[in-house]
Amino acid sequence: MRSLVLIGHGSHLNGESAGAVYRYAELLRERGLYDEVVEGYWKEEPSLRQVLRTVRSTDVTVIPMFISEGYFTETVIPRELGLGHQGPVPPEGVARVLGGKTVRYTLPYGVHPAMSEVILARAREVLPDLNAEDTALIVLGHGTTRNQNSNRVIYGNADRLRDSGHFAEVHALFLDEDPKVGTWPDVVKAPRVVVVPFFASEGWHTLETIPEDMGLTGAVTEFADTPNAPQTVYYAAPVGTHPDVAEVVLQLAQEARGASGAGGDEDHGHAAAWNAFLALARRGTRIGEAMITPQAGMYELRHALDEGRPAADLQTLVTVEGLRDRTRRDEGGHHRPVHTLRNLPRGWRAILTEAELPRAVHNLYPAVVEESYAHHTHNLRATPWPTTARRQTGIYTKVTRATSEQVEEVAQDVCSKCLKTRLWAGERLGSTVFSGVPGAIPCPEACTLFIAEVREEVSGKRGQGGHGHDH
Amino acid sequence: MRSLVLIGHGSHLNGESAGAVYRYAELLRERGLYDEVVEGYWKEEPSLRQVLRTVRSTDVTVIPMFISEGYFTETVIPRELGLGHQGPVPPEGVARVLGGKTVRYTLPYGVHPAMSEVILARAREVLPDLNAEDTALIVLGHGTTRNQNSNRVIYGNADRLRDSGHFAEVHALFLDEDPKVGTWPDVVKAPRVVVVPFFASEGWHTLETIPEDMGLTGAVTEFADTPNAPQTVYYAAPVGTHPDVAEVVLQLAQEARGASGAGGDEDHGHAAAWNAFLALARRGTRIGEAMITPQAGMYELRHALDEGRPAADLQTLVTVEGLRDRTRRDEGGHHRPVHTLRNLPRGWRAILTEAELPRAVHNLYPAVVEESYAHHTHNLRATPWPTTARRQTGIYTKVTRATSEQVEEVAQDVCSKCLKTRLWAGERLGSTVFSGVPGAIPCPEACTLFIAEVREEVSGKRGQGGHGHDH
Structure with missing residues (x-):
């Protein structure tokens, strides 16, 4: 396994x-x-x-x-x-x-060296007949990040693709270091030029910076006045999202x-937790704001506040992914980074097999079954806030400066909206889902949402609306 | 009745x-x-x-x-x-x-003229042996509010109390109009002076402005250099909080x-709604986030997320008022002006008689039984937002300026946290508590929290944290 x-x-x-x-x-x-x-x-x-x-x-x-x-x-x-x-x-x-x-x-x-294949695949998407006679490739990296390996990766891919013989020329260019992407007209000779951004996903750089620096107007741009004009540039999608x-x-x-x-x-621990949970589910159970009802060999999940609502009034979901996506946002359309916040949306029911149920519950309330079972069997160890705080690095180092009053202040805002009981702050929890209490969920350690809010608090930026923490 | x-x-x-x-x-x-x-x-x-x-x-x-x-x-x-x-x-x-x-x-x-008795009662609290020989009374009003009757009320009380013969002198003085409270040393001759603030409750004026304007240092202040010195001023509590x-x-x-x-x-409608609800309660039911369980001739109410939690782990409440006060704030200690926001605190159980149950449920979810039953029996009329908006006056007049996008934006924040379904915005609700769906609660009209948030939105003040609307 x-x-x-x-x-x-x-x-x-x-x-x-x-x-x-x-x-x-x-x-x-x-x-x-x-x-x-x-x-x-x-x-x-x-x-x-x-x-x-x-x-x-x-x-x-x-x-x-x-x-x-x-x-x-x-x-x-x-x-x-x-x-x-x-x-x-x-x-x-x-x-x-x-x-x-x-x-x-x-x-x-x-x-990984196999990323060269992904670059080639991206190049072929925008220029299927690319060839060694008339096509240049630009592997485009960000450059000058904290980590010096990042440009080596770009050069490595350029070298491999040059050796592959698919292109007339292969260049490694960068946004933030030399050789800069804006110099491409001076170095690229071939009449057809494929640009593959070595980026994780579409974003500011791929949609704004790169087109601007290169003078691109779309997926295909004709250049009539470059030193080697006429040239046509084919702009590929970023490698990081290729299947x-x-x-x-x-x-x-x-x-x-x-x-x-x-x-x-x-x-063993994992199996014991899920076997115990499935035993509950077979009789019908509640976990957090959700309820699970065995139904003709399948399981129905829905929001407990929707108990008794006719199926026709609910959106019926039949896949684990469908359930995941339906519950990713609250009823106001806001992202739910912490699933145990008491804002599980209503209005749906999911019909799933017993084989699918664990993954569905895992998506609905990640780690809740495992941590609750560990707590139920006295195997869950809590990490006190000072330990969590001291472990932080980078911009979060400063959370160690939070007074216990500040930590409590943040908890009153953030944690009071959460189902979980803060074991990490010394709160006691005598029950769990495994003793039949749907809302009794242990919180063994402060989550990153909490840590980020403490950072805002220490920085004096909380309560100003529009929290910007997303680092 | x-x-x-x-x-x-x-x-x-x-x-x-x-x-x-x-x-x-x-x-x-x-x-x-x-x-x-x-x-x-x-x-x-x-x-x-x-x-x-x-x-x-x-x-x-x-x-x-x-x-x-x-x-x-x-x-x-x-x-x-x-x-x-x-x-x-x-x-x-x-x-x-x-x-x-x-x-x-x-x-x-x-x-009401009987307020003169309350003024006298307040005066006696600070000076039990007040008498017509040596005691002056100051009835202290705010003055100059929008409504001209307010000083007439003060003068009326002063006249009645003067006629009552309990005091050597009775004066009507004001914070914001003549005769001002600061002039008391010039007009009050008696050696003992009782000041009764004709205010609704303790607040900025009674705790700060009045003591400052009069030179008071506490409930009893000795004055040695007033024109009629020595004088002792006895400062009473405001009338509005007297039993x-x-x-x-x-x-x-x-x-x-x-x-x-x-x-x-x-x-009839009220009786029908509550009889129907009691019939549900006798079998055990859920309403909103709460559950009601018949128990040995009594009823137990608790948060549905606390289902199955041992009684010893919960705070047991035995009065309607105890339940009201326990659920007035969310788990973070924040005031809950709208009871159907999904933030009913957990951690309690209330044990009540059937006679107490309606008032307990009324406090927990005011008007929900009546409005839900009306909806269940097709007797609930929704008031569309434009009608609500046009009805507003004063500082809320401007909510008519809200675009439908702004109204929806506010709803995404405010209403998405609420159990209710916005009939006033055209949302459909096919079930209610009376068809066994705990979270199905009709909202026939925008609440004042929503109206206040729309006002903030129109004023461009939303999302700045610390909402100031409380007018």
């Missing part, structure tokens, strides 16, 4: 941020090479602190879904996963045994596992 | 604002002269638009719990109650038949009813 974990950044504000990771997880699930594909996020749920607990097997490969190495892949993710590793990740990855699970942490997908990234992820994961054989076992 | 309705201002922000009206309602209930005493508020629930629907009998006397006549007693309350009356209320009050109920609307308690105001209310109500005999009948 083998588990694949994809790590994304996520967002406290933007409901679309996790979309790319969702899609890769779906593609990889369809491939069926892993018994499960689980997502974890810095700013959403399951969080980096929770995600390993939600994994079913003892053989776990963790892929940071980032385009380049940097602060998140080298500092935040290893720290939050508890890998006991900081700094550059070696090519073979980092392997640890954590809580009985073998966890392999890899380099981000973007540094073939899923193949790169599989290669990365395969290489990290090396010759480690048939995989692991089912994790 | 007779119903007494007390109208308070209430507050969207301050959970203590309704406290005085709560207390008078409790005192009047204890007196037992009315079959019920119901409160209604401009800024809380039940709202002025809802309160008459929540009344049990067809004989209704409505007392505005204000210290003086003015904008609220002459414009806002009559308009929102639908009395078809605007402007000064005649001494005998205004009587109307509304929805089969005889509704008598009186002057505010503060203008005897309840007697004034009873007199007002009695006079409004005049010779109208034995009272009214039980209102």
